[in-house]
Amino acid sequence: MTHPIPIRKMTFEVPATEVFNPLYIAGNATLSYMHTALGLYVVHLEPFIVKSLRKVMPLIRDEALKEEVDRFCRQESQHYQKHADFNELILARNYPGLEARIKRVRDDFDGYLHHRSDRFRVGFVEGFESFTSQNALTLLASGLYEHKRSEPRFAGLFKWHLFEEIEHRNVAYDIYQHLYGNYLVRAGLCWMAQRHLFSFYADCMRLMSAAEGERSGARYRTTFKHRLLFTRVDPFVKRLRTMLPGYTPHHLRIPAGFATLADQLSAQATSVQ
């Protein structure tokens, strides 16, 4: 029987630079730039996740959890490698200020790896995971990846990635609880990690809107109101939930049809372990 956290090796065709349309999610600027920001972010976040958790692996005293952490790391490794290919298209588009903003993210994660404690890193990872698993459920249910104006190759990439975020939703929380368990530290790191992500989202959306709006017209712009809605207002309840004392991802409601989608993705994979 396959483990509930399977390692799928996927092959995605990347669109050619000449035909790439930056409004690849539902033809909508705000939603597309938000996905673009996520793709740019995870190629720095996910290697940080893997390194942070590999460091504490010898401290885990539970064999089943050890295997889950190993699988979690291997899923994340697949994610960032695939996003890196798609990111080439984005980085070729010349967004003034974007390179410097990405460098800040990279420097932050380098600093956390070298100058912070294991507890900080594991809590920080948990802070992301607790938000992204909830958000993955919302995005997958939204129908955005089946939308007629969504680019199928990008949609396929995000659908696979977000689905696996749900598959490994409990792992970061479980390892944090197993090794540390301090509630206030966990809540503080949720706040910090999620703020780090959303400030990057907001900056990317602003930079992309300005550059694409200038060269391609009004449809390619996002408004301040939309950016505020997507990076502050909309995530507020999900973020708050992760910081409450009773929070656990084990209580997330997983919709019917989840197993079918897991099988479909596994059938698309070139290998499953």
Ligand SMILES: [Fe+2]
């Ligand atoms: Fe991931």
Ligand SMILES: [Fe+2]
């Ligand atoms: Fe994840």
